Amino acid sequence: MTTFTPSTPEQVLETVSWAAAEETPLEVVGHGSKRAIGRPLRVEHTLDLSQLTGVTLYEPEELVLSARAGTPLAELEKLLAQNNQEFAFEPMDYGPLLGQEPGRGTIGGALATNLAGPRRVKAGAARDHILGIHAVSGRGASFKSGGRVVKNVTGYDLSKAMAGSWGTLAVVTDVTFKVLPRAATEATLVLRGLTEEDAAHAMALAMGSSAEVASAAHLPESVTGRVLDGALRGKGSTLLRLEGFGPSVAYRFDRLSALLQGHGSHERLDDAQSRQLWREVRDCQPFADGTPRAVWRVSMAPSQGHHMVMALRMQTAVDAFYDWQGGLIWLRMEADPEADLLRALIAQYGGGHATLIRAPAPWRSAIPVFQPQPPALAALSARLKDQFDSRAILNPGRMGI
Amino acid sequence: MSGLKMPLPDAATLARRAEIVADMRIIVPGEGVVDAENAMRVFETDGLTAYRQLPMVVVLPETVTQVSRILKYCGERNIKVVPRGAGTSLSGGALPLADAVLLVMSRFNRILDIDYANRTVTAQPGVTNLGITHAVEQDGFYYAPDPSSQIACSIGGNIAENSGGVHSLKYGLTASNVLGIEMVLISGEVVRLGGKHLDAEGYDLLGLMTGSEGLLGVVTEVTVRILKKPETARAVLLGFASSEEAGQCVADIIGAGIIPGGMEMMDRPAIHAAEDFVQAGYPLDVEALLIVELDGPAAEVDHLIGEVEAIAKRNGSTTCQISTSEAERMNFWAGRKAAFPAVGRISPDYLCMDGTIPRKELPKVLAGMRELSEKYGLRVANVFHAGDGNLHPLILYDANKDDELARAEAFGADILRLCVKVGGVLTGEHGVGVEKRDLMPEMFTEEDLNQQIRVKCAFDPDHLFNPGKVFPQLHRCAEMGRMHVHRGQVAFPDIPRF
Numbered sequence: 001m002t003t004f005t006p007s008t009p010e011q012v013l014e015t016v017s018w019a020a021a022e023e024t025p026l027e028v029v030g031h032g033s034k035r036a037i038g039r040p041l042r043v044e045h046t047l048d049l050s051q052l053t054g055v056t057l058y059e060p061e062e063l064v065l066s067a068r069a070g071t072p073l074a075e076l077e078k079l080l081a082q083n084n085q086e087f088a089f090e091p092m093d094y095g096p097l098l099g100q101e102p103g104r105g106t107i108g109g110a111l112a113t114n115l116a117g118p119r120r121v122k123a124g125a126a127r128d129h130i131l132g133i134h135a136v137s138g139r140g141a142s143f144k145s146g147g148r149v150v151k152n153v154t155g156y157d158l159s160k161a162m163a164g165s166w167g168t169l170a171v172v173t174d175v176t177f178k179v180l181p182r183a184a185t186e187a188t189l190v191l192r193g194l195t196e197e198d199a200a201h202a203m204a205l206a207m208g209s210s211a212e213v214a215s216a217a218h219l220p221e222s223v224t225g226r227v228l229d230g231a232l233r234g235k236g237s238t239l240l241r242l243e244g245f246g247p248s249v250a251y252r253f254d255r256l257s258a259l260l261q262g263h264g265s266h267e268r269l270d271d272a273q274s275r276q277l278w279r280e281v282r283d284c285q286p287f288a289d290g291t292p293r294a295v296w297r298v299s300m301a302p303s304q305g306h307h308m309v310m311a312l313r314m315q316t317a318v319d320a321f322y323d324w325q326g327g328l329i330w331l332r333m334e335a336d337p338e339a340d341l342l343r344a345l346i347a348q349y350g351g352g353h354a355t356l357i358r359a360p361a362p363w364r365s366a367i368p369v370f371q372p373q374p375p376a377l378a379a380l381s382a383r384l385k386d387q388f389d390s391r392a393i394l395n396p397g398r399m400g401i
Numbered sequence: 402m403s404g405l406k407m408p409l410p411d412a413a414t415l416a417r418r419a420e421i422v423a424d425m426r427i428i429v430p431g432e433g434v435v436d437a438e439n440a441m442r443v444f445e446t447d448g449l450t451a452y453r454q455l456p457m458v459v460v461l462p463e464t465v466t467q468v469s470r471i472l473k474y475c476g477e478r479n480i481k482v483v484p485r486g487a488g489t490s491l492s493g494g495a496l497p498l499a500d501a502v503l504l505v506m507s508r509f510n511r512i513l514d515i516d517y518a519n520r521t522v523t524a525q526p527g528v529t530n531l532g533i534t535h536a537v538e539q540d541g542f543y544y545a546p547d548p549s550s551q552i553a554c555s556i557g558g559n560i561a562e563n564s565g566g567v568h569s570l571k572y573g574l575t576a577s578n579v580l581g582i583e584m585v586l587i588s589g590e591v592v593r594l595g596g597k598h599l600d601a602e603g604y605d606l607l608g609l610m611t612g613s614e615g616l617l618g619v620v621t622e623v624t625v626r627i628l629k630k631p632e633t634a635r636a637v638l639l640g641f642a643s644s645e646e647a648g649q650c651v652a653d654i655i656g657a658g659i660i661p662g663g664m665e666m667m668d669r670p671a672i673h674a675a676e677d678f679v680q681a682g683y684p685l686d687v688e689a690l691l692i693v694e695l696d697g698p699a700a701e702v703d704h705l706i707g708e709v710e711a712i713a714k715r716n717g718s719t720t721c722q723i724s725t726s727e728a729e730r731m732n733f734w735a736g737r738k739a740a741f742p743a744v745g746r747i748s749p750d751y752l753c754m755d756g757t758i759p760r761k762e763l764p765k766v767l768a769g770m771r772e773l774s775e776k777y778g779l780r781v782a783n784v785f786h787a788g789d790g791n792l793h794p795l796i797l798y799d800a801n802k803d804d805e806l807a808r809a810e811a812f813g814a815d816i817l818r819l820c821v822k823v824g825g826v827l828t829g830e831h832g833v834g835v836e837k838r839d840l841m842p843e844m845f846t847e848e849d850l851n852q853q854i855r856v857k858c859a860f861d862p863d864h865l866f867n868p869g870k871v872f873p874q875l876h877r878c879a880e881m882g883r884m885h886v887h888r889g890q891v892a893f894p895d896i897p898r899f
C-alpha cells in the first residue's frame with residue numbers, strides 16, 4: 001500500500017507510467033471527499049493529488065482561471081469572490097451529505113464528477129465551463145485538449161470527456177475554467193402549499209417565462225422544515241430564484257409573482273437568505289442527517305420527476321425533494337435502496353439516470369452505483385475506457401467498467 | 402486547387418461501384434440514390450468552395466433503419482462514408498471523397514416533438530437551425546445558438562461543428578444547448594445519448610460528439626433546449642478612432658459584470674464594405690465599430706444601456722447611437738449580418754478565417770494582420786465576435802489570378818499561427834475540416850493528436866467516417882494500440898515516491 005503524492009504534472013506522469021508498466025491499479029484521489037460515492041475500490045496504491053496545487057493563471061477581465069487539478073475548490077472560490085466572480089456552475093459540496101466536514105474537494109474532482117448546482121438549468125454544469133485540460137492517460141501518455149478561450153472547436157473536446165469520468169480515463173493535472181461575474185443580488189419567490197404536481201406546473205411556467213429564473217426547486221412538506229434553520233417549516237415550498245442587477249431582480253420578481261397568482265401563497269426571501277437557501281438545496285442539506293441511509297440522485301425530464309416519485313411511494317418508504325425544475329430528484333430511502341424498482345420506474349417515466357450517492361459499503365458493492373447502460377452504449381463506453389486506459393489501472397471498477 | 406492531399410481512393414471500392422450503387426438502391430428505394438455525374442455536381446463542394454470532388458455515390462436516406470443498414474453495409478465492406486447536412490461548412494467538413502458514399506441527411510426534415518413544459522424540441526437532423534425557432538416562435542420561444550447561416554444550415558451539422566453565433570456569448574454554443582441525440586455507429590448500432598434530462602449517466606459522449614465533424618457517427622435525431630424570447634432587446638452602435646480603444650471598451654464592459662446578448666466588432670474595411678452594400682448608417686470615419694446588444698427585461702436593459710454608454714465614453718467613443726425601435730436595432734445589425742456578401746461585392750473571392758484569441762491580444766493580432774496583409778499583398782477585412790475573441794478575418798483574393806489562392810491560404814495560415822501564438826486556437830466555430838487540418842500540429846503535439854485519434858478508434862475503428870478531415874495523419878487503430886511504456890523498460894524501476 002503506497003500513497004503517491006506528486007506535486008508536479010511530471011511526477012504524475014512518472015507515477016502513472018510506472019503503474020501502467022507494472023499493470024498495477026491506482027486509486028485517483030483529490031481530497032477523497034467523494035470517495036464514499038461509487039463502488040468501493042480494492043486498490044493497492046493511491047494517487048493523491050492534494051499536493052498538486054496552485055493557480056497558474058487568473059485573468060479576471062478575460063473571465064478565465066487555470067489551476068493545478070489538486071487545488072482546493074474552496075480556495076479558488078475565495079479567490080474568485082475577491083474579484084466578484086464565481087464558477088457559475090455552482091459546484092455542490094458533498095461533504096455534509098456524506099457526513100464529512102464541508103468545504104473540501106479539489107477542482108480536478110469537481111470536473112471528474114461533473115459537479116453542478118441549482119443553477120444547472122440556466123448556467124450548466126462543470127462540463128459547460130471547462131475550457132481546457134492537461135492530463136495523463138492511463139496509458140501513461142500526457143496530453144492536452146482545449147485551451148483558454150471560450151470559442152474553440154479545434155479537435156475533439158477531450159476536456160468534456162473528463163467531466164463525469166470519475167478518474168477512470170485519465171488523471172487531470174491542470175484545468176482551465178471559464179469564470180463569470182457574480183450576480184449583484186438575488187431574491188427567491190416562495191410559493192407555499194402546492195402539491196408536487198402543482199409545483200411541477202408552476203416551475204414549468206416560471207422557467208418558460210421571460211423572468212430569467214435561475215433555479216427552481218420544490219421542497220415537499222416533509223422536507224421544507226429542514227432548510228434555513230426551520231424558517232420554511234409548514235406547507236410545501238416551491239422556490240424560484242432570480243439573480244442579477246437590483247432593479248432587474250425587483251422588476252422580474254413582480255412579473256413572476258403576477259404570473260403565478262393563484263399558485264399558492266407568495267413569500268419573498270431577500271439576498272442573504274436566498275443565498276443560504278440555495279446553498280442548502282445545492283448541498284442536499286435536507287438529507288444531511290448524519291445517517292448512512294441510502295440517498296439517490298436522479299436526473300429525469302422535469303415534467304416526469306414527480307410522477308416517478310408518486311409511483312415509487314406506492315411501493316416503498318421514501319423522502320424526496322426536487323431541484324432543476326423537478327428534473328433533479330434527491331431521494332432518501334428509509335430502508336432498502338430499491339435500485340431495480342427505482343430504475344424500472346425511471347425508464348417507465350421517460351428515462352434518465354440514478355446514481356447511488358450514499359449507502360453503506362455493502363450496498364454499494366452489491367448494486368450498480370451508476371446507471372447501467374444499454375448494451376451498445378455500454379460497449380462504446382468500454383471501448384472509450386480502453387482507448388484511454390487500456391490496462392485498466394485508473395480507479396478500476398469505480399464506474400462499473 | 403492548391404496542394405491539399407486527400408487519402409488515395411481505394412481501387413477495390415471503386416471497382417465495385419456499380420454493385421454498391423445497386424445495393425444502396427435496395428436499402429433506399431426510389432429517388433434516394435444519386436449516381437449520375439451531373440446530378441451529383443450539386444454535392445461536389447460545401448461552403449469552402451475552393452475544394453471540389455465528386456463522390457462515388459450520393460445516398461439520401463429517410464429512416465433510421467436505412468441509415469443503420471447503409472452504415473452496417475459500408476462498415477462490413479470497408480467503404481468510406483462522408484455525412485452531410487446542408488453543406489454550408491466553411492472548413493470543407495462535408496467535402497466528398499471519390500471512393501466514399503456521401504450520406505446526405507436533408508430528408509430527415511421533420512420536427513418530432515415540441516415540449517414547452519420541459520422547454521425542448523426534438524427534431525430530425527436535417528431540420529434547419531432557423532426551422533427550430535420557427536416551430537416555436539409563435540409561442541414566444543426560440544433556439545439560442547444562431548450561426549449566420551441559420552436559414553440554411555442543419556441542426557445535425559450544428560452538432561457536428563458545435564456551431565455558435567452572435568448570441569453564444571450569453572447563451573452558449575451548441576454543446577450547452579443540446580440535451581440529447583440519437584446516433585448510428587459504423588456498425589449500424591443505434592445509440593441514444595442523453596434525452597430530455599440533464600447530464601449523462603456515464604461518460605460525456607454527447608460532449609465528444611458535439612464538434613466531432615462527422616468523424617464518429619451519424620446523428621439521426623436531436624433534442625435541444627429552447628428559451629423564452631427576452632422581453633426586449635436594444636442595441637448600441639459605437640464608433641472608435643482605434644481598435645485598441647474598441648478592444649478596451651469590450652474588456653471594460655465584461656469587467657463591469659455585463660454579459661451582453663451579443664457584442665460584435667468590425668474594422669474599417671468591413672465597415673466600408675457593409676455600408677456601401679446596405680446603407681446601415683454606419684460612421685465611415687472610424688477605425689472600429691462595436692455593436693453591443695443587451696437583452697432581457699426592459700428594466701435591466703435600460704439600466705445596462707446607461708452603463709455601456711458610460712464605459713464607451715470613458716474609452717473615447719466618437720459615436721454612440723442607441724436603438725429606440727426594433728427597426729433601428731435591426732438596421733444596426735443589417736450591416737454586420739451582410740458583412741460577408743458585402744465583402745463578396747468588393748472582391749471576386751474571399752477566404753473566411755475563424756481563429757479565437759484572448760480578448761486582450763486583439764490589438765497585437767490586428768497589427769500582425771496588417772503586416773501580413775502587406776507581406777502577401779492581399780487585403781483583409783475583419784469582423785469579430787468581440788465578446789468571446791472569435792475573429793473572422795476575410796482575406797480578399799481573385800482565384801483567376803495565378804497564385805492568389807495559394808497566397809491567400811498562406812496568409813490565412815499565418816493568421817491562425819499568430820492566434821495560437823498569443824494563446825488562442827485555430828478555429829472558434831467553423832471546424833477544422835480539410836481547411837485547417839494541416840495546421841493542427843501548430844496547436845497540438847503528436848501525443849495530443851494521438852489521444853484524439855484514440856477517441857476516434859473507440860467509435861470508428863477502421864476510420865471509415867470522413868477520412869482526410871481534421872487529422873493531418875490518421876494512424877491505424879491497431880498501431881495506436883501499442884503502449885509506449887513496457888514492463889522492464891521504465892527509467893525508474895523503483896516505485897517513485899514524492
Ligand SMILES: Cc1cc2nc3c(=O)[nH]c(=O)nc-3n(C[C@H](O)[C@H](O)[C@H](O)COP(=O)(O)OP(=O)(O)OC[C@H]3O[C@@H](n4cnc5c(N)ncnc54)[C@H](O)[C@@H]3O)c2cc1C
Nearest residue numbers: 486487488489490494548549555557558561564565615620
Ligand atoms: C454564409 C455562412 C455563414 C456562416 N456563419 C456561421 C456562424 O456564424 N457560426 C458558425 O458556427 N458557423 C457558421 N457557418 C458554418 C456552417 O454553417 C456551420 O458549420 C453549420 O453548422 C454546418 O451545418 P450543415 O448542415 O451545413 O453541415 P455540413 O456543411 O453539411 O456538414 C458539416 C460537418 O458536419 C458533418 N455532419 C453534417 N450532418 C451530420 C449528421 N447528421 N451526423 C453527423 N455528422 C454530420 C459533416 O460530415 C461535416 O463534417 C457559416 C457558413 C456560411 C456558408
